[in-house]
Amino acid sequence: MHWIDPDSLPEVKGRLERFVLNPHGEIDGFVMASENEVPTLVHTPPHMEPELIRHLKPGDLIAIRGVRPRAAHLLAAVAVIAQDATKIVDHGPDHDREHPKIEKRKMSAAGTVRLSLFGPKSELRGALLHDGMVIRVGPKGAKEVAKLLAPGATVAVSGEGVETKHGRAVHAREIGSAIDALRPIKEAKPKPKPEPMAKHEHRHKHDQEANA
Structure with missing residues (x-):
């Protein structure tokens, strides 16, 4: 969601109740409670974890600027505003980031x-x-x-x-x-990776395209 301007989105406030982990042990969201409403699941991408745990803790009053999908009671966060007014924005993934090494x-x-x-x-x-x-x-x-x-x-x-x-x-x-x-549980089978094109096949295809 890093391509969306968070200031263009409505602000939803609540109290951070607990973080939610993915199968790798990374934080990829949290539960936000608000008065007289069903608790809201807030999704955050794992690359936001360092900033989230630095500025947030359970019990804090926070605000979310995010988008709501049609088919679920969910907020996909574009920005999280901490209790001290620090704004944590999704600037996109760190492609060099690795999963934490946590024993399963x-x-x-x-x-x-x-x-x-x-x-x-x-x-x-x-x-x-x-x-x-x-x-x-x-x-x-x-x-x-x-x-x-x-x-x-x-x-x-x-x-x-x-x-x-x-x-x-x-x-x-x-x-x-x-x-x-x-x-x-039936899991989806991983799609086979395409085999790399042989050099002579790649050159032949390039020559055909050049002569077309």
Whole structure:
């Protein structure tokens, strides 16, 4: 969202309740509470994490300038204004940035879904349980198990998880309504990378284009 001028967007205020982790243990959003409203999921790209944890902490009164997708109760943040008025703006990804090296371990979770978790374009990506555990599911798998990721649903999962001082997250490989009723989650198969064109084929194609 770095191409959008944040000052052109309406400001939404609330209290930062908790950060939300992705499967790599990075912060990619948070829950913002406001009076008399359902808590709002705010999506932030992982490259904003250093600034967010430097200027924000749970309990702070903050403001968001962001966009709302049509299909989810979500704000995709373009800028976050901290309690001390510091403005944290999404200037785009750092392409040299690497995922943090956090040890992953086998992890399971069970409980009641508090909020569904979405990507910035409202794609379902998991759930936040009432105990604070984050469940992450791949985009194809999430569609198949959407009912188990809806608010109020009872869900259980097992997979690989991470834990940091900001919370816990498990990338679910199995899911069900109870730990003793788990089934594998179908994940999208990665697309094969195109084979590099041989030098003589590339030269032949270039000559054909030049003579066309």
